[in-house]
Amino acid sequence: MKATAKANTNIALIKYWGKRDEELFLPMNSSLSITLDSFYTITNVEFSRNLNKDIFMLNNHQASESESNKVFRFLDKIRKLAGTHLHAVVTSENKVPTAAGFASSASGFAALAAAAAKALNLELDERELSILARQGSGSACRSIYGGYVEWQRGERADGKDSYAKQLLSERDWNISILSCLVASGQKQVSSREGMKRTALTSPFYSGWLNTVEKDLERAKEAIRLRDFESLGKIVEANALKMHATMLGAEPPILYWQSGTMEVMHHIQNLRLSGISAYFTIDAGPNVKVLCLPEDEQRVYESLLTLPSVQNVIICHPGAGVSYL
C-alpha cells in the first residue's frame, strides 16, 4: 500500500502551448523535451484505512491549500482507476529550486503518478503511466521517460492516444543545458492561464498550430542525426514563436524581462563569435541555454558576466522515473 518514486523535470524544446481538453490535459499540439539530470522530485505515497482525508507534505511542511487540492484531485483519478476509496499520505521532496527557473509540476506529477500507481498495485506500463501523469500536469507525461522525449498530442477525446515516448535515451547524446535565472518571484500569469488566453484570443494561435508539427518533425530529424546546429535553430525559433502568440493575446502576455532579453542577445552574439549556443524560454522570464559539452564551461562563464544573470545551473539529459 506504499511506494516511493523519483522523477526528473524536463525542458521542452518544442513547446506545449494550449489545451484541447482542460480536464484531461489534452494538448493542441505535440511537443518534445529533454528530461534533465539535476532537478527532481521524490515522492512517497502511502494509502491507509486509518485516514479520513488525504494529506500532502511538501519539503517537510504541509502544502498550501491550492497545491494540496491539485494533488488530491489527482489522487481521485487514481483511486477511480484502482477502484478504491482509501485516503493517502503523500510526502514529496522537491529538488527543483525556484532559483533554477523550472516549474516543478512535471517532476512532481510524474513522481506522484508512479508512486501512487505502484502503491495501489496498478501495474501500469510506461505508456499507461505517461497517460496517467498527463492528467496531473501535461508536461509530467514526458518526465516518465529519460533523455529525448516526444509527447504525441493524440486525436481521441478520451486521451488514450496522448502520451509520451522516448526518442533517444539520456546516454545516447549528451548536450548541455544551462539554466539562467534572471528574475525570481511569482509570475503574473500562470502557464495554465497564459495558454488558455492565447488559444482563445490570439490571432497568431492558428499560425502556431500550423507550423509546430513541422518544427517537431525537423527537431526529431536533427536529434536522429545528432545535428546540434539544426536542433538549436529550430528550438530557438520555436520558443520565440510561442512567446509571439502571447503578445497577440487580449490582453497581451509578456513573460520576458530586460534580463531575458540580455541573455537572448548574448547568446546570439556568442554565435557570431563562433560558439554554437541556442536559447529556449518557457512561460516565464528565465532562459535555458543549449550548447555542446565542449563549450559548456565557456558559455557558463560568459553567462555569469551578465549583470542580470543571478544564477546559472548546468544540466544534462537525465533518466526517467525510478522507484526507491
Added chain:
Amino acid sequence: MKATAKANTNIALIKYWGKRDEELFLPMNSSLSITLDSFYTITNVEFSRNLNKDIFMLNNHQASESESNKVFRFLDKIRKLAGTHLHAVVTSENKVPTAAGFASSASGFAALAAAAAKALNLELDERELSILARQGSGSACRSIYGGYVEWQRGERADGKDSYAKQLLSERDWNISILSCLVASGQKQVSSREGMKRTALTSPFYSGWLNTVEKDLERAKEAIRLRDFESLGKIVEANALKMHATMLGAEPPILYWQSGTMEVMHHIQNLRLSGISAYFTIDAGPNVKVLCLPEDEQRVYESLLTLPSVQNVIICHPGAGVSYL
C-alpha cells in the same frame, strides 16, 4: 524652378507592416499616425539646365551613395510626372536626430516631394502629394498632414487610392509623446527588409492582417471621442502584435533590447500606480510613450531614472507640410 518645403516626422499608432507592391510602396494594411512637432526635415530643390547629374547635400555634406540613389530614383518619378529631364540640386537639413530614435525617411520624402513638385509647378493637391511622397517612403505619405492621420491602404494596383488623410488637426487634441532612446547604432535588419521577410515567412502575418483593420477602426473611434485610455490600449497591443509577427519570421527578427523591455515594464508599472501611459515601438529598439499632457512631467522624470534610458525627448502633435 526651385522651392523649399518643411515636413515633420510621424509616429505610427497603428503600424504599417508589409507591402503589397515594393516599387509603388503600397501597403498590405491601413495605418494611423501622429505627425510630431519636434523633428522635421527642411529641403530645398532646385532644377537647372546647367546640371548633368543630380546632387544631394544632407546636413551640409554630400550624402552617401545609397542615400543619394534613393533620392535620385524618387526625382526620376517626379520628372516623369512633370515631363522633364532636368537634373536638380537637393539640399536637406535633417532635424531628426538619431538620438531621438526616429527614422528620417518620413519627413525626408514628404519634404522632398513637396519641394520638388512645387519647383516643377506640378500644382498637386494634398492627396496627390501624399500619393507622390508615398513612392519615396511609405510612411512619408502621412507626414503631408498635421495631427492625427490615417493612411488608407487602397485597393488599386496603381496606388491611386492609397494615400493619407487627416482625422484631427494638431490643434484638436493635444497629447504627449515621449521618445526614449535606449540603444543607438544601426539596426541589423532594416524596416524594409524586416517587413518583407515577415510578410513572406511568418505564420503570424495573416493573423496580423486579419486584426489590424479592426484595431484601426477602434483607434479612430477612440480619437473621435478623445478617449485616451482606449487609444493607448489599442496602440500598445498593436505594437506588440507587429513585433510578434517578426518573431515568427525565418530567421526571426528581434528588434527589442533589454532597455526596450525595461521601458515597457516601467510603463505597465506606471499604469498600476494610476498614471495613464502607454508605449509603442517601431521597427527598432527605442520606445515611444504616450501620456496626457498633465502627466507629461512625471512620466518624463520617471523615464529618466531608468538605467537603460539614454535620452528622452517630449513631442506633441505637429503641423503638416509647409513651404518656406
